[in-house]
Amino acid sequence: MKIDGNAVRPGNVIEHKGGLWRAVKIQHTQPGKGGAYLQVELKNLRDGSKLNERFRSSEKVEKVRLEQRDYQFLFQEGDMFTFMDIESYEQIALPQDDIGEQAVFLRDGMAVQLEMYDGAPLGVHLPEQVELTVAETEPVVKGQTASSSYKPARMDNGVRVMVPPFVNEGDRIVVATEDTSYVKRAD
Template identity: 45%
Template sequence: MQAIRRRVFKSLFAASSSCSSYSLGAFRTLHIASQHSAGTPDRLFPLRFLITPWSAVQNRGAKVLGTDVRPGNVVQRKDRIYQVLKAQHTQHGRGGATIQVELRDVDSGNKITERFRTDEAIERVFVEEKSFTFLYTEGHSVMLMEPKTFEQIEVDKDLFGKAAAYLTDDMKVSLQFYDGKPMSASVPSRVTCTVAEAQDPMKGITATPQYKKVLLDNGLTVLVPAFIRSGDQIVINTIEDTYITRAKE
């Protein structure tokens, strides 16, 4: 039985090497089947290693459409690796939509601008993602701490982009690494912010939803329903900088 598992393992790994991506479901299925047959999880280390997201597939490409390209993604173009800095979608009347992206060469640091069709297949490179705790910001540097080892790491504030405004004490953030280098950073997709300034609700509001701009305690401005007042805590979508709901007291 052990010999059979070895042969299956080798064939699966060879298959993953010959294609751009491989379904992790197959590895999970093999892992479960092997557990039933072997009965000793410790003997299945290679299989348990494979089912972790960044083991067999790290640095292997996966085709994604242009519409799915986002800032912070790492893509491969003409045998070079780039990080997506900006992405702007444009609709050309009756013609097809395109996405203009600003890319930074991982090796040289040079920036280029390219335009993709939204239906064009782009080679996306998987990166390793790790969780950290935000400590403080000093100038253009952000200090983070690995929660298990308490090891501190200093990264450039630009890795967070506009999301750096949401950083608060002890916030859980994520760093994306490629080839051991931090490529981008992200905050939770939903955070609670306090409204610093807001106009009082206007009288005579109709049934049609009314919105107004408010200033948050982090300096950002967002649109919120008319009933929101100064001092209210609201939940914000940090990806789109949009109001979700009023926070529960």
């Protein structure tokens, strides 16, 4: 689907220079001389390279629609992660490079969404929040009662999270997968 160059938004996937690119950041610029343009930071979905491009409103850009499919994470073998299509039970293995830093949050049986283009997987979307167990944290230091005081903690999967002082070892907490931030205590 063709769209105007100034209609690109963060998260959009476009076909550009023979590859598939996701718009990461955009900035509208109107110089004193000449026409306005959109400065777009693009990330290649195949190899992860980045590119900065300028698109004017008169230019047309090919916006790509990705198919979202529900999969279940089965297991990890080396740096390969195996997922199963929930509908067809077909299995697919992806290298860690395709999953990125989010791989540490994958648990056996976890429901995820795979982005597909022409039958080939491009990326994995994990749930926004996951429950983890605190494996190690420092004890509370008396006198640090400021509401913004947080302490470092290591989760059972190795991820480091800044947690409030009342969280102790063995507690279950909810962590945001996007930025590994503490959300709340698990119910």
